[in-house]
Amino acid sequence: MLVAPSLLTADFLHLEKDVRVVDQNADLIHLDIMDGTLVPNISFGFPVVQGIASIATKPLDAHLMVVNPDKWFEKLKELGVSWVSFHYEASGCRTARFIRQAHKLGLKVGVALNPDVKISKVFKYVGKADFILVMSVFAGFGGQKFIYETIDRVSSLKAEIVRKGARTLIEVDGGVNPSNVKALAEAGADVVVGGSAVLGAEDPAAVIKALQEA
Numbered sequence: 034m035l036v037a038p039s040l041l042t043a044d045f046l047h048l049e050k051d052v053r054v055v056d057q058n059a060d061l062i063h064l065d066i067m068d069g070t071l072v073p074n075i076s077f078g079f080p081v082v083q084g085i086a087s088i089a090t091k092p093l094d095a096h097l098m099v100v101n102p103d104k105w106f107e108k109l110k111e112l113g114v115s116w117v118s119f120h121y122e123a124s125g126c127r128t129a130r131f132i133r134q135a136h137k138l139g140l141k142v143g144v145a146l147n148p149d150v151k152i153s154k155v156f157k158y159v160g161k162a163d164f165i166l167v168m169s170v171f172a173g174f175g176g177q178k179f180i181y182e183t184i185d186r187v188s189s190l191k192a193e194i195v196r197k198g199a200r201t202l203i204e205v206d207g208g209v210n211p212s213n214v215k216a217l218a219e220a221g222a223d224v225v226v227g228g229s230a231v232l233g234a235e236d237p238a239a240v241i242k243a244l245q246e247a
């Protein structure tokens with residue numbers, strides 16, 4: 034399993050410390066970017082992304098919880114982001130266009146969806162998007178409880194990927210921890226985000242390792 038710890042629950046007064054721990058141990062660094070409109074919260078913006086990018090050696094995975102996400106693809110690419118995801122709730126019928134735009138810039142692109150959006154809505158992007166970001170909590174806040182129905186959603190998405198023979202990856206985000214990661218791996222997840230379970234732990238490196246081994 035690839036692990037992309039989220040910095041949303043980092044210690045922002047000592048961000049460098051958390052970035053280094055994640056960078057040394059994980060596979061990707063997950064950056065939760067919110068606009069207060071698509072989701073009821075605001076996180077951080079470009080100066081913070083730039084600071085993180087200046088010391089990161091692992092790929093940066095920007096999760097855009099914003100309206101009109103395509104506005105920011107170019108800027109994120111310039112800052113050194115290599116994976117970008119946007120929400121289907123924000124893109125709707127513009128989804129295929131946004132995927133093409135991100136690909137033109139050389140980004141890996143993912144389509145994200147909240148737990149109340151039917152998983153079959155994104156089936157047509159399997160084989161087009163590089164990954165589907167299945168939310169296992171409602172986007173907006175770290176530290177929420179994992180929604181168990183996500184396991185079935187991942188299984189049916191995986192079945193569609195297999196049916197099409199596509200290379201699209203499944204990333205799962207929200208409330209992931211060492212006790213539910215195994216079920217996610219069995220259902221077909223390829224990447225998990227870990228926020229509070231990782232940076233809230235006494236030994237983040239050990240939690241990252243436990244998630245990777247699932």
Ligand code: DX5
Nearest residue numbers: 172173175176207208228229
């Ligand atoms: C929620 C974010 C997640 C989240 C992960 O809007 O997209 O990345 O912060 O944190 P935990 O693992 O604490 O749910």
Ligand code: ZN
Nearest residue numbers: 065096206226
């Ligand atoms: Zn996220």
